[in-house]
Amino acid sequence: MLAEFGGEPPLASLRRQLAEGRIGRREFLRYAVLVGLAVPEALAEIGAAGTARAALPQGGTLRLGTRVKDIKNPHTYSWGAYDSNVCRQVCEYLTLTDHDNVTHPWLLERWQVSDDLQTWTLALRPGVKWHNGEDFTADQVIWNLRRLTDPAVGSSFLGLVKGYLMREVPDGTGADGKPRTRLVLWDAQAIERVDAHTVRLHCHSPQVAVPEHLFHYPALMLYPGDNGVFGPGAQGTGAFTLTDFEAGKLARVRAVKNYWGEGPQLEAIEFIDLGDDVSAGISALASRQVHGLVDTDPMQYPALHQIPFLQFYQVSTAETAVLRVKLDAKPFDDARVRQAMRLGLDNTEIMQVALRGLGTAGQNVHVAPVQPDYGRVPAVRRDVAQAKQLLADAGYPTGFETTLYLPASPGWLAAACQAAVEQWQEIGLRVKLSVMPGAAYWDVWTKVPFGCTLWYHRPLGVMVLGLAYRAGVPWNETGYANPAFDRLLAEAEGTLDAARRSAVMAELEAMLQADGPMVQPLWRTLFTFMDHAVQGFTMHPSQYVFGNQLALLAG
């Protein structure tokens, strides 16, 4: 891969790309940090100095409205902010992708990557200790990484690293008589202990997004003595310790003394479950029973916008709704049908209806313009005549009936589905909606033939494609298996040159536009409201809450 730069080291290449105007300052910052430049140095190179945080008030209990999901098995979290926000106050990640989509070292002091992007040396931050006083060590990192890559654990982290840390080996035959395979680390030394505070990852192929992968929300660093189980009293390196937890009701974390990083200012944080009814969030904020909401629905905006003591926060994200099909289910196994479904929709109109304008139209590619590796592709325009022709060619001249399964919450998903169903009628698709309770839907989300899936924001497009469309990974809900796609995805993952990477990504996106297993009509602009008393808050595109940065004005 080094040859792609004509032998030029990655950092030099990035400096040249910045000077030539091929990448922006933000993208330079992101990738310069990624290949090992310290954040202050990277900021200095683009002429931006870090600003000192204003002195924040101390004490107080911050109450946040959210859903409180089961948090017992952090390495298998799948609720994004809902489950990880509680655990992230106690346990931390090796890296941190901030609200600007820039990834920093966190429990790491720094990382170094070889010029071929295949060897990542992770140096642990000195002085980090568990709450019980033990040092945070390389052995503990290795224990976590091995657990995250153990297929028996079932972490979605596997989908991210499968392309460069794992390989498939024969595993006997299945009940159907067909040979089975299982994933193992590609080499016994793939995760190497260099010394007590250094770990080295040896990848079998180049990978540019390792730091981002280490911030994938299940990739929390757990205390090995807790055996992967999290609950009140569990060890962590974070600014808080979990004191109370009841799924569906409340999680309470209390500040610890001698936290290694900045803060915490707060004495405690309470995560209060407000259920799926969006009216409850409005009432709770309006009556000041909570200081803020972790997640808001576009339906809440008109009411919350009128409450004078609330501060509005927003951020453009890669969070989206994907109306996806199973490729082994008729009639969706025909690419013409899937293309007709895409051509039958006006994505801008769906976004307007579902998000009340708080977002942007999608291009059916599942890589967002806010992600730095986005490759420009032509927008999809609604073409009813062509959609009908494609359906007729596929043997459905009068369309067909089908059922779209979706979770009851969040409400904007149902709104998007209703808007799509309304538009599909015009091309002859008669789609019934089957709205399932959230818990029931997320038990079968990878199994229903036609479903609507909420995909959270990821800092890089390659991460989403690796999680959702790479053959055989746990979250490949559509059964999409395209060797050419996988090959190109691996190439994108190992390409640092911005122009070349964008070109590869554009090819991948074009593949999804042509024969992809889904319609992806919108991108969310995430927003929330917090009481003016809440200080230090910044809206993160994944709705992550960093409690150590927050404070509460008295009174």
Add this chain to the structure above:
Amino acid sequence: MRVGRSGVAFVGLALILLWVVLALAAPWLPLPSPTAQDYAAFAHPGPSAQHWLGVDPLGRDTLARLVWGARVVLLLAPLSVLAAYAVGCTLGLLAGYYGGWTDALISRASDVILSFPVVVLYVILIANIGPSAFNIVIAVVLAAAPGVGRIVRGLARRLAAQDFIAAARLRRESGLYIMVVEILPNCRGPLLTDVCIRLGYTTIMIGTLGFLGLGLPPPSPDWGGMVQQAGPMLTVYPAMALIPAGAIISLVLGFNLLADGLSEAP
């Protein structure tokens, strides 16, 4: 005609007929599709020349959804009550006429069902069998039939002790004949009133299920669902929720006034 002799019943009937006429005329009224979305109306979702009663949170015409929603409620409520009566009357007649272990078995089973709070029973049933028009009918039958059966049982027991029933037995009429031809017609007075009350309850229940997200699946125009979807807008656009709530109230009021009138009229 008892309705003609009661002003209250007349008002009730008029309210019901208003909705019946609107529901029947829905396909011919100059209304937009109840599922068509007009996001341009988000800025001013209240009543306008284009949308007389405004739009819902997804930009759908409220009047169109009310009128088409009336078809749903005016079909489902009578159908459900009719089915509940078919089951309830059968069970009540059997229990009241035959007595003994038949009565004990039916009455105890009814007691078990009646011991559940009605709303909880509906929620448990619909949450388990899934929301659909057919399942709403099933749920209403299961929840309402024991109540109907209890009324019919009481009436049947009283009537079974009367001379005309003894005469029918002496004529060697079959049990089925006595129950259907001799007893049931003589129960009609109290049952007619109960039907109207139950139609009102069922209308509320269908609205409640819709409000709880257990009504007809979207995008069906469901009055309860309309109230629920407009909930987040209550403080800014109260009409969005109040108009469908008013529709539910008017229909329930119609059924209740009709029931009152029927029971009061000589």
